[in-house]
Amino acid sequence: MKKKLVMIGxxxxxxxxxxxxxxxQPDGYEITIFGNEPHPNYNRIMLSTVLQGDxxxxxxxxxxxxxxxxxxxxxxxxxxxVEIDKEKKQVxxxxxxxxxxxxxxxxxxxxxxxxxxxxxxxxxxxxFRDIHDCEMMIKDSRKYKxxxxxxxxxxxxxxxxxxxxxxxxxxxxxxxxxxxxRQLDETASGMxxxxxxxxxxxxxxxxxxxxxxxxxxxxxxxxxxxxxxQADLVVMAVGIRPxxxxxxxxxxxxxxxxxxxxxMETDVPNIYAVGECAEHREIVYGLVAPLYEQGKVLAAxxxxxxxxxxxxxxxxxxLKVSGCDLFSAGEIGDDEGTKSIKVHNExxxxxxxxxxxxxxxxxxxxxxxxxDSNRLFRxxxxxxxxxxxxxxxxLEASGCCGGGEAGDVAAMADDELVCGCNGVTKGTIVDAIxxxxxxxxxxxxxxxxxxxxxxxxxxxxxxxxxxxxxDQYDTSAKKAGICGCTTLxxxxxxxxxxxxxxxxxxxxxxxxxxxxxxxxxKCRPAINYYLGMVNFDGYKDERDSRLVNxxxxxxxxxxxxxxxxxxxxxxxxxxxxxxKIAEVAEKYDVPLVKLTGGQRIGLFGVNKEDxxxxxxxxGMPSGxxxxxxxxxxKTCVGEKFCRFGTQDSMGLGIELEKKFERLDTPHKxxxxxxxxxxxxxxxxIKDIGFVGVDGGxxxxxxGNGGTDLRAADLLETVKTKEEALEITGAYLxxxxxxAAYLERTAPWLERMGLDxxxxxxxxxNMRKQLNERLDMTLERYKEPWQEAITDNGIKEKYYQVxxxxxx
Amino acid sequence: MMMKETMVRIKLTDxxxxxxxxxxxxxxxxxxIVLFRIYNGEVKxxxxxxxxxxxxxxxxxxxxxxxIYCPVYDLKISLEDGKVQAPDTGEVKTFKxxxxxxxVYLQI
Numbered sequence: 001m002k003k004k005l006v007m008i009g010x011x012x013x014x015x016x017x018x019x020x021x022x023x024x025q026p027d028g029y030e031i032t033i034f035g036n037e038p039h040p041n042y043n044r045i046m047l048s049t050v051l052q053g054d055x056x057x058x059x060x061x062x063x064x065x066x067x068x069x070x071x072x073x074x075x076x077x078x079x080x081x082v083e084i085d086k087e088k089k090q091v092x093x094x095x096x097x098x099x100x101x102x103x104x105x106x107x108x109x110x111x112x113x114x115x116x117x118x119x120x121x122x123x124x125x126x127x128f129r130d131i132h133d134c135e136m137m138i139k140d141s142r143k144y145k146x147x148x149x150x151x152x153x154x155x156x157x158x159x160x161x162x163x164x165x166x167x168x169x170x171x172x173x174x175x176x177x178x179x180x181x182r183q184l185d186e187t188a189s190g191m192x193x194x195x196x197x198x199x200x201x202x203x204x205x206x207x208x209x210x211x212x213x214x215x216x217x218x219x220x221x222x223x224x225x226x227x228x229x230q231a232d233l234v235v236m237a238v239g240i241r242p243x244x245x246x247x248x249x250x251x252x253x254x255x256x257x258x259x260x261x262x263x264m265e266t267d268v269p270n271i272y273a274v275g276e277c278a279e280h281r282e283i284v285y286g287l288v289a290p291l292y293e294q295g296k297v298l299a300a301x302x303x304x305x306x307x308x309x310x311x312x313x314x315x316x317x318x319l320k321v322s323g324c325d326l327f328s329a330g331e332i333g334d335d336e337g338t339k340s341i342k343v344h345n346e347x348x349x350x351x352x353x354x355x356x357x358x359x360x361x362x363x364x365x366x367x368x369x370x371x372d373s374n375r376l377f378r379x380x381x382x383x384x385x386x387x388x389x390x391x392x393x394x395l396e397a398s399g400c401c402g403g404g405e406a407g408d409v410a411a412m413a414d415d416e417l418v419c420g421c422n423g424v425t426k427g428t429i430v431d432a433i434x435x436x437x438x439x440x441x442x443x444x445x446x447x448x449x450x451x452x453x454x455x456x457x458x459x460x461x462x463x464x465x466x467x468x469x470x471d472q473y474d475t476s477a478k479k480a481g482i483c484g485c486t487t488l489x490x491x492x493x494x495x496x497x498x499x500x501x502x503x504x505x506x507x508x509x510x511x512x513x514x515x516x517x518x519x520x521x522k523c524r525p526a527i528n529y530y531l532g533m534v535n536f537d538g539y540k541d542e543r544d545s546r547l548v549n550x551x552x553x554x555x556x557x558x559x560x561x562x563x564x565x566x567x568x569x570x571x572x573x574x575x576x577x578x579x580k581i582a583e584v585a586e587k588y589d590v591p592l593v594k595l596t597g598g599q600r601i602g603l604f605g606v607n608k609e610d611x612x613x614x615x616x617x618x619g620m621p622s623g624x625x626x627x628x629x630x631x632x633x634k635t636c637v638g639e640k641f642c643r644f645g646t647q648d649s650m651g652l653g654i655e656l657e658k659k660f661e662r663l664d665t666p667h668k669x670x671x672x673x674x675x676x677x678x679x680x681x682x683x684x685i686k687d688i689g690f691v692g693v694d695g696g697x698x699x700x701x702x703g704n705g706g707t708d709l710r711a712a713d714l715l716e717t718v719k720t721k722e723e724a725l726e727i728t729g730a731y732l733x734x735x736x737x738x739a740a741y742l743e744r745t746a747p748w749l750e751r752m753g754l755d756x757x758x759x760x761x762x763x764x765n766m767r768k769q770l771n772e773r774l775d776m777t778l779e780r781y782k783e784p785w786q787e788a789i790t791d792n793g794i795k796e797k798y799y800q801v802x803x804x805x806x807x
Numbered sequence: 808m809m810m811k812e813t814m815v816r817i818k819l820t821d822x823x824x825x826x827x828x829x830x831x832x833x834x835x836x837x838x839x840i841v842l843f844r845i846y847n848g849e850v851k852x853x854x855x856x857x858x859x860x861x862x863x864x865x866x867x868x869x870x871x872x873x874x875i876y877c878p879v880y881d882l883k884i885s886l887e888d889g890k891v892q893a894p895d896t897g898e899v900k901t902f903k904x905x906x907x908x909x910x911v912y913l914q915i
Binding site for chain 1: 820834858860862863866895896898
């Protein structure tokens with residue numbers, strides 16, 4: 001019979017222990033978990049990103065409900081354990097549920113420490129510890145204006161940044177004269193303060209809170225020096241307190257935390273503690289890396305596998321506040337036994353300090369430039385002797401051939417930690433990459449857990465990928481984006497299509513030895529695109545190999561509804577078209593009508609079965625808001641109306657859009673046309689942009705306003721509209737022929753080099769040939785909605801929903 | 808006496824009218840199901856709900872062999888047992904489908 005394992009607590013440390021245990025011994029235990037919170041296990045470290053608006057709560061769930069189900073774990077979420085009966089070996093929940101255990105893990109974590117000052121129980125006083133706190137702050141920010149954060153440490157600053165993002169004014173109250181005084185020295189702390197003040201935070205240093213003011217709800221704070229401030233919301237971020245009451249009540253030995261030995265055993269047989277509630281060698285940890293190490297040791301102990309004892313952890317800290325790159329580890333202050341190397345560049349806002357004791361690195365403070373943090377931290381944890389090194393080579397990574405990160409990776413031993421949070425070594429990652437043919441950082445995370453917690457090691461993982469895959473990473477994996485069904489790179493596939501005269505997706509997969517007969521969602525759209533690019537004058541598109549939005553000719557939304565966005569050439573419309581759009585929106589009860597970012601009207605939340613009829617009623621061309629194709633040409637009003645405009649921007653925009661609409665491109669393409677250098681159409685961040693100048697147009701290429709912002713580069717200046725159209729055609733075709741599917745023009749241009757692209761487009765003969773191939777390609781496109789309306793086959797296959805009723 | 812479990816067979820559609828390689832959404836007594844006539848000629852049925860925690864539907868999935876790729880979140884899902892393939896996790900309900908003389912039946 002399986003032994004019964006019960007865990008009290010459903011947080012990061014505990015669940016990680018279970019994950020490790022399942023790896024070692026999948027069927028060893030019947031597992032029951034009690035969690036106070038009504039959620040599955042989530043990534044508490046990322047709460048600050050939720051508050052800062054970068055992620056949703058759903059995004060930070062680490063093990064969803066299905067994970068518990070598929071691992072046969074009984075989870076009681078939102079149910080608190082109130083008693084441990086050591087004699088009967090049983091836990092009892094507040095609902096009176098009794099569960100027997102053979103082994104018991106206490107992983108109750110910690111709570112925010114709430115300062116015991118008068119008024120701390122008032123409404124509007126919160127900690128910053130769980131989803132509930134986070135939700136409360138978000139809710140309060142809609143109603144109130146002024147927030148005060150007590151505590152100028154890591155957590156407090158992350159909370160303050162979040163509150164600023166939520167539109168609140170924020171005062172940060174700190175007892176000490178410096179921020180993050182445990183991690184930063186005076187210089188770095190001063191730099192941080194300045195940066196955060198620039199971001200809008202207001203600091204009240206050396207202030208001790210004496211009372212929280214207000215009737216039922218907080219209205220302000222009074223300090224020990226008699227001064228007061230106003231506040232509608234007070235966030236306590238002064239530290240954490242291990243949750244030990246239950247253990248204490250049950251007669252388990254507790255000091256600050258639940259005291260454990262090097263195998264995470266408490267003083268009661270068969271009861272263990274792990275995580276922030278545990279105290280090991282007089283230290284209670286509040287960072288995730290040591291907790292995961294503890295979990296690993298405990299899992300091995302429970303599985304009966306021999307493992308090294310847990311001997312404590314040296315922690316590195318980084319701040320997750322945008323605009324502040326900061327890393328700190330070990331000793332940060334100086335004393336008689338230490339020497340330090342410092343670099344302080346006030347112009348660039350960079351400060352680096354390495355504290356050295358007995359020829360070994362004892363501490364690190366990096367501000368403004370943290371790229372050396374992995375390397376230095378490794379030297380610190382390995383206690384590397386640095387007596388032979390110069391101060392410059394300690395601070396700057398060097399290697400035999402230019403060095404940098406790649407050389408750094410090569411020099412790493414296999415057992416060196418890459419992801420401290422999850423305890424994943426370089427060797428494990430390299431193995432996983434080789435055995436499972438991984439090509440992306442996310443895939444490495446999926447396989448090994450590396451990079452899935454704080455994410456600081458992601459750049460290092462990427463370097464290891466590059467180092468392990470060599471050229472493969474550059475050509476086939478990183479740039480071509482081709483999938484696990486083949487080992488061929490994009491260039492190889494295109495060459496084979498040309499050489500063997502391949503004409504359809506299935507043929508490509510068969511002839512080139514695909515491992516998955518019918519391909520996958522990554523390779524099929526890519527092959528379909530490459531085939532269409534090579535066979536420009538007669539390719540028959542394979543709709544079922546298209547990404548969903550292109551297959552359906554509408555953007556899918558998360559609830560399965562779609563959007564309708566008619567073309568509006570150059571952002572110009574008429575009263576009649578506006579009326580028609582309004583009538584259709586009304587007729588089909590469209591829940592959201594919104595101007596899109598590309599100067600058109602979008603109708604959102606449309607049922608799929610209504611799509612063909614709506615397009616028929618509209619009688620307008622599709623705006624291709626869903627396509628890897630020309631999306632929009634944004635324009636300003638230009639010389640026709642604007643007193644500054646020197647050129648006809650609307651005219652050129654409309655002409656460009658009419659000429660290049662529907663063209664398949666490796667990724668979406670956006671254009672902008674501004675009539676003067678004031679650049680109202682934002683032409684400098686478009687795939688191709690035009691800026692009117694006296695007597696002509698400046699043409700910019702490779703801009704991007706998306707995830708990775710990139711300012712476009714000036715390609716050349718032309719005199720006429722005809723020249724502008726000719727250059728655009730050649731540029732688009734050259735991009736079509738040389739980019740990998742899903743590679744946008746910005747990274748493509750960086751890969752190809754601006755000078756190279758300039759050279760190609762300057763060659764008159766080349767330009768002509770590119771335009772010829774492009775023009776032939778453009779011939780094959782038809783208006784997709786006209787086709788769908790007139791072809792019943794398409795309507796039935798893609799847009800119908802059958803209803804069957806049975807009595 | 809033990810009741811013999813009865814199996815209900817519901818006629819859904821004609822086999823010929825099912826397109827190859829594209830999901831067909833069907834509501835059967837309010838339950839949302841999606842049928843796939845896959846390239847080898849078999850017909851598969853799963854619940855029309857993405858197992859991703861943010862939800863979504865599966866009707867417009869990309870079909871490859873006995874797998875589909877969720878159109879919204881690109882999860883790879885087996886049409887045989889409804890299981891989401893690693894590294895993602897999750898599951899959807901599957902239904903038994905029979906094709907008898909050009910007619911497609913759902914067994915429940």
